[in-house]
Amino acid sequence: MTDPMHPNYGTQWEQLFGVPIDGRPVVRFSWFVLRKHGHAFLFLPSDRRFACQALMLYPAQTPFARAARALLRQVVRLHLPMPTIERASWIASAENEFVKFMAELVGLAPSALPTPAVLAGNPAGPGPRYMLLLSDSDGLPKIVVKAGISPAAKELIRAESNILSRLPAGLAGTPRILANFKSAQVEAFALQYFAGDSPRTNDPHILGALLERWINTNQTVRIADVPAWQRLARACAEHDIFKWLAGVLADRVVHPVVWHGDFVPWNIKVNPKDGRWTVLDWERAEQVGMPTWDWFHYVIQTEILVNKRSGIDLFRAVESLLGTEPFRAYAARARITGLERSLLLAYLLYNNQIIHPAEGLDHAIELLKLIKLAGGAGAKK
Numbered sequence: 001m002t003d004p005m006h007p008n009y010g011t012q013w014e015q016l017f018g019v020p021i022d023g024r025p026v027v028r029f030s031w032f033v034l035r036k037h038g039h040a041f042l043f044l045p046s047d048r049r050f051a052c053q054a055l056m057l058y059p060a061q062t063p064f065a066r067a068a069r070a071l072l073r074q075v076v077r078l079h080l081p082m083p084t085i086e087r088a089s090w091i092a093s094a095e096n097e098f099v100k101f102m103a104e105l106v107g108l109a110p111s112a113l114p115t116p117a118v119l120a121g122n123p124a125g126p127g128p129r130y131m132l133l134l135s136d137s138d139g140l141p142k143i144v145v146k147a148g149i150s151p152a153a154k155e156l157i158r159a160e161s162n163i164l165s166r167l168p169a170g171l172a173g174t175p176r177i178l179a180n181f182k183s184a185q186v187e188a189f190a191l192q193y194f195a196g197d198s199p200r201t202n203d204p205h206i207l208g209a210l211l212e213r214w215i216n217t218n219q220t221v222r223i224a225d226v227p228a229w230q231r232l233a234r235a236c237a238e239h240d241i242f243k244w245l246a247g248v249l250a251d252r253v254v255h256p257v258v259w260h261g262d263f264v265p266w267n268i269k270v271n272p273k274d275g276r277w278t279v280l281d282w283e284r285a286e287q288v289g290m291p292t293w294d295w296f297h298y299v300i301q302t303e304i305l306v307n308k309r310s311g312i313d314l315f316r317a318v319e320s321l322l323g324t325e326p327f328r329a330y331a332a333r334a335r336i337t338g339l340e341r342s343l344l345l346a347y348l349l350y351n352n353q354i355i356h357p358a359e360g361l362d363h364a365i366e367l368l369k370l371i372k373l374a375g376g377a378g379a380k381k
Contacts (some may be wrong), residue, residue, distance in 0.1 A: 012149060013090045013092075015149045015185040015186065016098060016130065016149060016185070016186060017029070017090060017092035017093070017096055017098065017099055018092050018093035018095070018096030018098070018099060019091075019092070020091050020092070021093055021142040024093065024094070024095055025093075025094035025095065025110070025111045026091050026092065026093060026094055026111065027091075027092050027093075027094045027099060027110060027111050027112075027113050027165060028089065028090075028091050028092075028115075029045075029089060029090045029091075029115040029116070030045070030071050030087070030088075030089045030113065030115055031043035031044055031045060031046065031047040031087065031088045031089070031118070032044040032045075032046065032051065032082065032086070032087060033085065033086040033087065033088050034058075034072075034085070035086075039087075039122060040112065040120070041119065041120050041122075042055075042058050042087070042117075042118070042119055042120070043117060043118040043119075043120065044076070044117055045114065045116070045117055045135075046087075046115065047114065047115065047135075047139055048077070048079060049139050050114065050117070050135045050139045050140075051076050051117070052076050052077050053140075053141050054117030054133050055069055055072060055073050055076070056142065056195070056196075056197060057117055057119040057131060057133055058119065059197075059198045059265070059266035059267075060066075060198075061103065061198065061266055061305070061306045063264060064304060067166055067305060072312070077258075078368040083339050088098050092110040094109075094113075095110070096110075097181075097183050098147070098183060098185070098186045098188070099113060099132075101145075101179070101181045102116065102132070102134055102143075102145060103146070103187070103196065105134060105142075105143045105178070105179065106134050106135070106136050106137075106142055106143060107136070107137075108136075108137060112137075113134075113349070114134075114135050114137075114139070116132040116133055116134050116135075116145075117132070117133040117240070118130055118131070118132050118133075118349060119131040121132075121153070126152050126155060127148065127150060127152030127153040127155065127156045128148075128150070128290065129146055129147060129148045129153045129156060129157065130142070130145060130146070130147045130148070130149075131145075131146055132146075132147060133193065134193075141193045141195070142192075142193055143178070143191070143192065143193055144190070144191045144192070144194075145181075145189070145190045145191075146160070146186035146188060146189055146190075146191070146195050147181075147186050147187070148186070148187055148188070149185055149186055153187075154187040156283045157187045157188060157189065157283075158187065159283045159284075160189070160281070160282045160283040160285075161177060161180055161189045163282050163283075163285045163286070163287070164176070164177050164189075164282055165177055165277065166287060167258065167287070171213070171214070171244075171258065172210055172213040173210050173213075173214075173277050173278060173279045174198045174278075174279065174281065174282075175190070175191045175194070175278055175279075175337050176191070177189050177190070177191065178190040178191060178192060189283070191280075192330040194269040194273060194278045194280075195269070195271065196269040196270045196271050196272050197269070197270060197272075198265040198266050198268055198269070198270070199265050199268055199270050200265070201278065202298070202299055202302060202303075202317075202321075204321060204324040204325075204326040204327055205326050206277075207295060207298060207326070208326030208327065208329065208330050209293075209326075210277055211294060211295055211330060212261075212329070212330050212333055213256070214257045214258040214294070215255050215256075215257050215291065215330075215333055215334050216255055216256050216257065216258070216288075217255050217333065219239070219255065219256055219288075220253050220254065220255060220256075220335070221253065221254065221255075221256045222250070222251060222252070222253055223249045223250055223251070223252050223253075223254060223290070224246075224249075224250040224251060224286055225314060226256060226289065226290055227286055227288060228259065228286065228289060228290050228293070228350065229249075229346070231354060232346065232349060232350050232353070232354065233246070235353050235354055236349055236353055239349065239353075241319055241345060241349055241368075241372065242349060243344075245345060245346050245349070247343055248339070248342045249339060249342050249346060250344070252336075252339060253337050254334055254335045254339075255291065255293055255333070255334045255335050256287075256288045256289060256290075256291070257282065257289045257290070257291050257334065258285070258286075258287055258289060259285060259286045259287075259288075259289020259290060259293060259294060260279060260282060260284070260285050260294050260350040261282075261283075261284025261285050261286065261289075261294075261297050262284050262297070262301065263279065263294035263295075263297050264297065264298055264301045265298070265302055265306070267279060267280050267281040268280065290346070290347070290370065291298070291330075291331075291334035291336050291343065292330075292331070292334070292336065292340065292343045292344070292347065293343070293346075293347045293350070295320075295321070295327070295330070296318070296344055296347045296348075297347065298353070299317065299318065299321050300314070300317075300318065300348075300351075300364065300367065301360065302355075303317045303318075304359075304360035304363045304364065305359055305360050309363075311363075311366060311367065311370070312370070314363060314366075314367050315367060315370045315371065315374070316371075318344065318367065319372075322340055322341070322344075327340075341371065344371065345368065345371060345372070348364060348367060348368040348371070349368065351364055352364055352368060354363055373381060
């Protein structure tokens with residue numbers, strides 16, 4: 001195998017797919033390798049028909065990224081030469097348990113398993129996981145398998161599988177676990193493949209239509225008893241803004257929500273036929289969550305990372321959201337009318353102090369200061 005991604009990547013393929021055993025059945029995988037910032041992140045099957053569809057594993061967000069993906073799709077579709085694209089291959093054991101798991105999902109013998117597309121997590125990040133897109137015998141995408149091999153990655157796989165298994169059946173926007181897998185080397189689960197691209201909208205009517213359905217109107221909870229608030233209290237007990245927020249929010253009784261925890265466009269697929277949203281990547285999710293936080297996260301992270309807004313422009317975007325009719329209807333349904341700006345401050349404090357994102361943190365800190373200066377908190381500096 002060529003090894004374009006990481007000095008130890010062969011070891012990681014070995015853990016996922018196994019190695020050939022003399023005289024025993026094997027399966028051969030072959031990829032085109034795409035890099036981003038020097039990191040090989042997307043492995044496209046050499047079957048160009050499948051590779052065209054597998055490109056949608058990459059949730060391109062900025063206009064430049066979308067244009068680059070569209071251009072590459074045309075190159076692949078038209079069978080144009082790709083002399084600068086690296087290639088990688090692996091000969092796996094057809095008797096490897098994970099290979100057999102994937103083959104069973106698409107109804108094929110392990111030795112006939114087509115090369116899966118692989119979206120690889122950042123090896124420098126905590127718990128990098130692998131998204132494997134499997135095709136059927138006709139070369140059409142059918143199943144997505146999410147797998148982890150490191151202890152941290154396995155823990156995230158278990159967390160996501162557990163929350164998806166516990167969510168109410170038929171809850172809008174949520175995928176269903178098809179199967180789970182566990183071996184000494186790999187933990188994984190399988191989902192149906194969802195066609196489509198990420199949404200390109202902050203339309204409050206569309207967001208509100210989904211997020212209102214995540215409000216549990218059959219339950220009430222003191223904000224002080226919400227797990228995310230309790231984590232915030234432990235981390236920020238001496239923070240001036242938190243002290244003020246505790247006085248405003250802690251004893252208020254609201255309807256809790258299913259909280260995704262990373263509700264952003266790149267974790268969402270929009271069905272091209274009916275416009276239905278399916279939300280992916282649930283490893284941070286909780287069944288008893290803070291109202292508004294997913295909505296704030298979607299708008300703020302999109303404005304910072306996709307639309308490249310900061311400062312007063314970011315502040316205005318958030319203020320605009322608070323004044324929309326769908327957001328006011330959501331607030332009334334969740335029993336938080338009058339608490340919206342306090343919940344916004346609490347979200348920003350949680351984002352800055354606990355999530356501590358790798359990108360855009362400075363803009364989120366600036367937004368917190370602007371909201372405070374505009375009278376969003378009674379705390380002194």
